Amino acid sequence: MKNSKKFLLKFSSAIFILFFASFIGCKNSPTDSVVNTEPTTDKAALEKITLEDSALSSFELNYNEEGMMDMMSPMGMGKTTSEIFPVKVGRKITSVTRTFTITQLSDTTAEGNLVLVFTGNLLIGVTKDPSIKSIDTVISKPFVTTVERNVKFVKVANTNHPLQNWRISASSLTKGGTNSANIFIKSITVKLPSGDEILITDPLNYYLSHGLGRMKQIPIVSQNQDVTVEVEIHSAYASEDFVSLTYGAGFHNKMNRAKRKFVLLSDDGLGNKVYSQTYRANSFMGYFHAVIDAMPTQVIKDDTAPVESSAWGFPYIVK
Template sequence: MKQKLLILISALIIPFIILSCKSSVNEPDYLDDAILSSLIESDDAILNFDENFDDGDATSFLVGKVQTDLYPIKVGRRITKMERTFDRQVVGDSAKVTVTTKFTGYLIIAGKFNPINPGDTSYLPDTIITKPFVETVKRNVTFIRTSSRNDRNRGWKLQAISLPEGSTSVKNIQITKIEALVPGKDPLVITSPLDTYFFVGDPNKDLPSRKRNDEVTLKVYLTSNSPKEDFVTLTYGRKIAGQTYKIKRKLNLVSSVQVGDKWEKVYQGGWNIFVVHPLGRFHSVINAVTNETIFSVEGNVSSSTWGIPYKVN
């Protein structure tokens, strides 16, 4: 009789324990991947980084060189796959999430094997080189949970975003510092992207604010394994309603100093907010690839990427 009673009690208790455990794992306020994706992909700045990382095709640069395997005329990235994963730390009503995005695609280089004169727009490429690559970009994002928890995101909202930092597995080049200089304003100096945060909606800590016709000077500091000039670009703006308000610019080498077996270099160029730049939240992409990546047929893709979100009002 006692044995039957024990079996009956166990049959009643065990399902309750299982249901209790399941409930604690899938609690109503849990910050799951679906909510994270919804919040992140609804932020215009983060979304614009993904858009600007993908050139879709090669862009004209006219960067002809001598003593090289290939004379590039157009260079660009075409992304074929994007995978995002989340590493979260949730404490009460706040959370810090490291967002890792893996971009898979091809670097497209259109050029000629015969020498060309830089700046001569009459040249047309007769050779197209495609180089497969995978670049992994990380960004930290913080979230807070509000008292209203009846929406589809269970009360969670995006609080702050860090700057992104990415690279390929081949690390022959590395961005180390970025400066954005605007006349009459304090310079924006970035040395650690993942530790640099902008707080959404905070007037004192929100994205850097720019106005149309602002003239910004961008300086990119990097370390390279090659003494040759690397290929450093700035992409910003956006395509809206079929219209292209997007610019990709090549930065110029202004300094190169050998330190040990590496070269510390500085590149500089204009980041001007053109007069028809749309209003809103955006994200620049600052990318550096080695000389061998662009000017050699056989060279693997070695890339380093940072970026700066900004708003135009």
């Protein structure tokens, strides 16, 4: 019995010594080092700030609809030569390529351009019977779209840590699509609950302040308040276009993403059409994006038509 106790004591001591030695060895090992991901240059810092900014990156959360979505307004399921009737429509992004370029850099300010290339599929849930809304076929159309925005920065410090030295002072709206000459957005008018109206005709040169400077602030909307958006489209096609609004998805509440189809207000017969829709800011606070996407009607009603798209996006804050 005594021999067993001595053996256990010696064994336990040996295990403790080995553990302690390995701990010291690991701690002092020259191959172990903490990976420092903090940017070491101004360019890298500006890119990181841009990609991680909540107001800017919320565009992707609403542009990527992650699949087919119900439309919270009539689809206008008119018959086409291909005899399909769309029930649900949505973009599903499979990859995103982000390219950030510094276009101007001084001791106190900087400007950059962010280009996003989306590769994905437009998913269209259709039925052959317009009297019911039961999907019997899903059509998948591949697409590649390119969107971009401009960002302005201001230097707020002069430390050895570039990430601490810069802040976004303002950013433009987002503009892009498939670059088709057959359909494009000419302007949008945003009617806020306060009574203020914002008219945008050149989104890449329309800047919203991020709290620094004297530019227009990012629109602030109270929870559950309505915002009306009017969109002017130029289309080479005589029929009513498929113009949609996707909104409501944030970093902590993607499930609140919603989609509405715009209603045609006027058509001058020369390709210029005005559409309108109203959306309600959800009950979650934070940064969001409203994404407007205009496509010819045959994109969703003709299974042989390629994807043509023009998309703009604007940020808003829910408080």
